[in-house]
Amino acid sequence: MPGPAVVVEIACDESGFSGTNLLDPASPVIAHASADLTRDEAAAVLATLRSRFHHRGATEHKAHLLLRPGQPEAVAWFLSELAGRSTVHVVHKRDHVAGRVLDLFTGEPSYLDGTRLGRDHGRAAAVLRGRTDVLAAFVAMTHLKHRRRPDPAAVDRFLALVPGVVADGVPGLAGLSRRDVVSVLDRLLDGDPAVPPPLEPLVPALAETVLRWSRGGRSVAVVHDEQSALTPQRTAVLAATLAAAVSPAPPPLLGVRQVDSRCDPRVQVVDLLAGWARRTAGPAA
Incomplete structure (x- = not known):
């Protein structure tokens, strides 16, 4: 044993x-x-x-x-x-925001996102981090404190800016619809425990710190x-x-x-x- x-x-x-x-x-x-x-x-x-x-x-x-x-x-x-x-x-906070855009809207969000065990978005995240306009629109849209429902204007701004393809041969957020975005925002507003807070880099930082110390056996x-x-x-x-x-x-x-x-x-x-x-x-x- x-x-x-x-x-x-x-x-x-x-x-x-x-x-x-x-x-x-x-x-x-x-x-x-x-x-x-x-x-x-x-x-x-x-x-x-x-x-x-x-x-x-x-x-x-x-x-x-x-x-x-x-x-x-x-x-x-x-x-x-x-x-x-x-x-x-x-x-790097810009990297964090770029990663969260992709994590929230290209699959099921997870508390593994942003850690060595999470998804690797590779070039898509690297290109998206340079799109300050997209990142700023995402931050404004997901800043939901004191709100009961998503801000329609903030959703519109994000959808107008978000790229379907972030670089040649690198898929981005093609086909992302208003329904997709609002569904995720509603989960955040409802306090869905499976969805990590997108604007809190400390959470994945703590996870990565723990994984380093755990070393797979502690x-x-x-x-x-x-x-x-x-x-x-x-x-x-x-x-x-x-x-x-x-x-x-x-x-x-x-x-x-x-x-x-x-x-x-x-x-x-x-x-x-x-x-x-x-x-x-x-x-x-």
Whole structure:
């Protein structure tokens, strides 16, 4: 009989969240960082930053303290302390939006979309990411907060712009009808748990982070900074979807516990890492 599943607990945080403003050129990426440090190990890292690198007086460490001018030694030391104990997943928001256009309207949406287990749209997504007009129309159309039904004008704008073929020999959204679009939007408005939120890149970023740590044979318990995108329903559906996708391997995600970053040194450490990663990632080509 197989032995009990190996469980690893990781702390996670993000940098670059901009709400539904996913096409802001000033914030082109979101970085999702994670580490498997213990609370004592993370506290020791923060203590060294305070004593050795003059972050005195900081009750909560933020990336601007680590990345301010004159801190290259602090950055080098910090990254060396996390070597082999951390990961960073960077999402280019424009790529995320292009992928979600195709995910929603070329097949059944899934919480695997946007991860290594999801569909690969290849050249179609690569070409579509350059169509800022289409992406902006999609974001406006799927921003459904405080709405009871889809906005007909927003649907019209999207359908008028969306390409049937995005490049020579690359199928896009040929044959997409108003009924198709409204059907998906209605599912989002009705809270269909099978449809992931299209404007929340943090959800697939968390999934990809968990898959990296799981390595096909471990289960991951997540401690995460408080994020409104990670609702209990969404994380439960994500956990079930990942488990079904990798079965009979152990379920990758055991659960997500959200904490106040000021109360957990592990989350403060990964916040620093995420901030560094976002600052150094630069804009997508």
